[in-house]
Amino acid sequence: MLETARQQAYDGGDGVERSEASAVNKAEHRSLYKKREKIYPKKVSGTYRRLKWVILVLTLAVYYLAPWIRWDRGPSLPDQAILIDIPARRFYFFFIEIWPQEVYYLTGLLILAALALFLVTTLAGRVWCGYSCPQTVWTDLFVAVERFIEGDRSAQMRLDASPWKAAKLGKKALKHVAWLLIAAATGGAWVFYFADAPTILVDVFTLDAPPVAYITIAVLTGSTYLFGGHAREQVCTYMCPWPRIQAAMLDEDSLTVTYRDFRGEPRGPRRKNKPTEHLGDCIDCNQCVAVCPMGIDIRDGQQLECITCALCIDACDNVMDRVGLPQGLIAYDTLSNVDQRAHGGKTRVRLLRPRSLLYIGIILLVGVIMLISLISRSAVDINVLRDRNPLFVTLSDGSIRNGYTVKILNKDHSEKLFRLSLQDMADAGIQVVGSDPAALTVKSDRLASFRVFVTLPKSQMNDESLPFTFVVTDLSDDSETRHDSVFRGPGK
């Protein structure tokens, strides 16, 4: 059922529009079997709307421009600052170059991002949802385009209710084409992160790009168009897990968008020649509902659907200014402060509480661990695989031989020479198949595998298992990389 759009001039003579908007996603209206009721968020201006525009421009600028930043890494390597080079199995991020086996850096980054999200949510609620989530940013963009073409809330509702004529058809077509273009640009920009951006841009238009590029663009175009143009608030309400998780992150000291009901209630319009003493500050103009992109009424209290975009704050502040009441009937506040205010108690904002301190502590810990591992990251990695079949080989003179596969990874951009030696195995002999253990060559950016035989006289075989260490010495700077292993034999 579509709500009827009836705009009434507010009776109080102060020029406030009264909106008949109803919160279509109110808890009592919600049903999984119900067809979605379209939301027509009304245009609003104010502090938070301006802030959202700034964040929208910034985040979109980062998304679209980041792949175009150049970063010189020498002649044989790509000069794109941020590049996920899947065929070559490398991730470049400015000065960092990550190999597939170092994917734990990415894990670390994701852990940091998750913790930062927890911290921010603890401090200021769902600011991620309201301001910087791609779903919010792109929906905002799509709504702006829709408004530009079809007009504001009431015009859109009139257009939807009107019969299909050329003008309506033209507007609708124009809107969908504009949406699809934005969506295609979104998908198009995505592939720039996976190949040299200037090259792939030309290739995409000359039809020389690989099929996977077109498939990616098509999938992201489709999903952006669907999520930003059509699904919108349903993505947040039904698809995203975050609204469910956030309940555990928020507490009574977290800032969130609140309606100060002690001040607003009982709500009601002020009419000429009618007593108003019994009324609260809320004039029930419904502007907060009309601007809500999620289709809820903030005056119902905290709700899963609320992404705290704060547009209702802007709307209400504007109305309060008009009717000459103080701003802040709807405002960022903590639940405990709302309670305190209601009872005339002292309000305070507790940013540093055990919960937030704990998150800060864990963030610092993870950050320090990552920093240490990044600083101590060596350009050489070794890995040793012990032969298990056979476990050991007895030679004709009775000595015992073990076989190993030693893999040396040279992450440097130049060929390197290494010396392989053993520690804690004084009497053992070392042989490398096809090479001299004192001069193992590993090409630049390559992994080389060597078959290594270690032989120990039977007299030295004191135990079934003797621990020792492989030492790989980089002959260019004498730096050492170690790997522990064991030598197995029949025992005494």
Add this chain to the structure above:
Amino acid sequence: MAKIKETDAVTGVDTTGHEWDGIKELNNPLPRWWLWTFYVCCIWSVGYWLVMPAWPLISDHTKGFLGYSSRAGLSKQIETAQARQGVYLERIAAADLEEIPQDAELLEFALAGGRSAFAVNCSQCHGQGAAGSAGYPNLNDDDWIWGGSLEAIHETVLYGIRSDHDDTRINDMPAFQADELLSREEISDTAEYVLSLSSDRGDAGAVARGEEIYVENCVACHQEAGAGDQDLGAPNLSDSLWLYGGDKASVIASINTGRGGVMPAWNARLDPVTIKQLAVYVHSLGGGE
């Protein structure tokens, strides 16, 4: 069945109009997104039937307009891989055995090829890790009956041991008991002597008696002090490795029967390049001479 739709008072949901013995069915339809996904899948499947192999027929199946076939795809992949390998295979075919380990690229290829050929053809007897077992030599150690040079290993693989090939490696140790060449006691003494070559065994009397018998019967092949002779395929008896076991019973059994293990000739079963790769691989296992 009455088809009267009404609104259920308790849930506020319409009924479907279906009623069984007074029990009415509520109309909670599938969510629309689900329904539409289902319709799209139906449409998709029709297109899929047309372009991809789909319907089984009596002796065949519909091919689809795209002509996709996973078997053909595999053949193509194998062809591509073979074409890429071809370059190396030709170089190995042209190279002398000794040249292969000198070329790092060829060595890497030959080892990989040898490893897989070994796993398919040789591991049944010699074991997956070439560690062998009683009667099947361990190819990792440095004790070779017929020689452990690349050339010798290559020849052994090509023609086998006591195989049906004309050029096979062959010798024939007499079965000293079965052919009644030596008595039980003499054989026991000989075993004592053979074992004393690689350890400090007691019973000097038996060893001395055994040495006399050894000099008379065995030294021609196994050489003085059991040093063995690779040209004859006579195992070294003085080292600590035993093909059939180094306890006295095993040694007596060897003297009794003469053993005589068989390895097939591979020249008829494998192509020359594979045999070369096998030789390089076995040689690389650690005992190569």
